[in-house]
Amino acid sequence: MVNFSLVGCGFIAQKHSEAIARIPTARIYAVCDKIQENMKLYQDKHNAIPYEDFDVMLQDEKIDVVNICTPSGTHATLAIKAANAGKHIILEKPMALSEKDARDILNACEKNKVKLAVIHPNRFRPALIELKKLLDKGKFGKISHINATVRWNRNKEYYEQAPWRGTRVMDGGVLMNQAIHNLDLLLWLMGPVGELQAYTATRFRDIECEDVAVAVVTFESGALGVIETATTVYPKNLEESISIFGEKGTAIIRGTHANKFEHLVIEGLSDDETKTIMDIGEKQQEKSGHAWIIEDMIECINNDKQPIIGGQDGLNAVKLVNAITEAAESKRPVISTTNKR
Incomplete structure (x- = not known):
């Protein structure tokens, strides 16, 4: 079972949750949002552990993959922290708003040997x-x-x-x-x-x-x-x-x-x-692009492969x-x- 944490519980997080819920080998283990009310749906439906503090959430050793669904300008800071904490990352589009930030994310993932997938469904x-x-x-x-x-x-x-x-x-x-x-x-x-x-x-x-x-x-x-x-x-x-x-x-x-x-x-x-x-x-x-990417991430973790849409793809765009x-x-x-x- 691969444990996912949704970071940012707005509209796009729903697509991630719907995809994860359909995969037998995956579960929404945790959610993270500064607004507690935004997490309630996932607590009630998936029994997800709520975290208001991203840094505290990263200390949870049971989390395998962090799905970053926050505004684009926050992607680099959150992704780099997640990589440094040893978490695999599924990152919503765009990967970042600048080339430097995108490269910094790539470098952090490579340094910490974690997988990075970018959502281009x-x-x-x-x-x-x-x-x-x-x-x-x-x-x-x-x-x-x-x-x-x-x-x-x-x-x-x-x-x-x-x-x-x-x-x-x-x-x-x-x-x-x-x-x-x-x-x-x-x-x-x-x-x-x-x-x-x-x-x-x-x-x-x-x-x-x-x-x-x-x-x-x-x-x-x-x-x-x-x-x-x-x-x-x-x-x-x-x-x-x-x-x-x-x-x-x-x-x-x-x-x-x-x-x-x-x-x-x-x-x-x-x-x-x-x-x-x-x-x-x-x-x-047959399944959403989000489901393809999330299923691929599970396979990459289990078989030490690189994601089908990775950090270089995100950087290119x-x-x-x-x-x-x-x-x-x-x-x-x-x-x-x-x-x-």
Whole structure:
């Protein structure tokens, strides 16, 4: 039995708890939150031990894994403390708000020989798994370009729900908060980014960070890419999409959360084969991305493996966001160093 502790008992912690509760070899052993009332649900439902003090919680030797579900700006401090206490870590996105913090987390985990998984659950959507298989098999041939799009809405009330939302030190803007999963997919599918140019703006919301961003990137492979992300779309979330254009194939995955094929044509692939792949993409996920990552963590602990989505993956996404921000603020091209420490 692997004992998990949920740190930060807000909305996202519920996804972690639902996933853990379905795994026979896992249990919610403890919870930690500065607000005692937030922990009551987990005490009543899972008989979890409540801790108001994070440092005290880390002294509990029965805790194997710490799931950090707190505001993004707190991730580095909490993760480094957890690593130094010898706890394995599942870290919500984004891994951190700066490259330095992300590297410090990685270094602390390596130094203390603990596992680190970062929550980027979109990789486990059936349509995206099928797209990745096709790319890995070279079915698209040479890639011309890829589009990554997030057209969502976050209204005034959303940002007023908590004072840290939209701030630079705790939250970040559309790139770091909402689009980070889409950017992770971009890197997962296409590999490292080379040079990029970008623009960001804060158009509608009274926040410190951007609510819309666009970027043009080159990949080390030579392919080009276009990134468009926004929380300014009226009146609600419109779409998230990934579109890939190659010399032997075209694919568009679309939906409110990029979860189904809208278009797929591959040279040499029959209509029946194409339909089969598209049908797989339409299927409901057997389990959530959070469940995939948590189950993988248990396997990594038991068999001394590295997590399927690890610290380097989390760092790569943070570096891409920071490169886009730097390019927009400096009004000049930036050479990205994704996929490197």
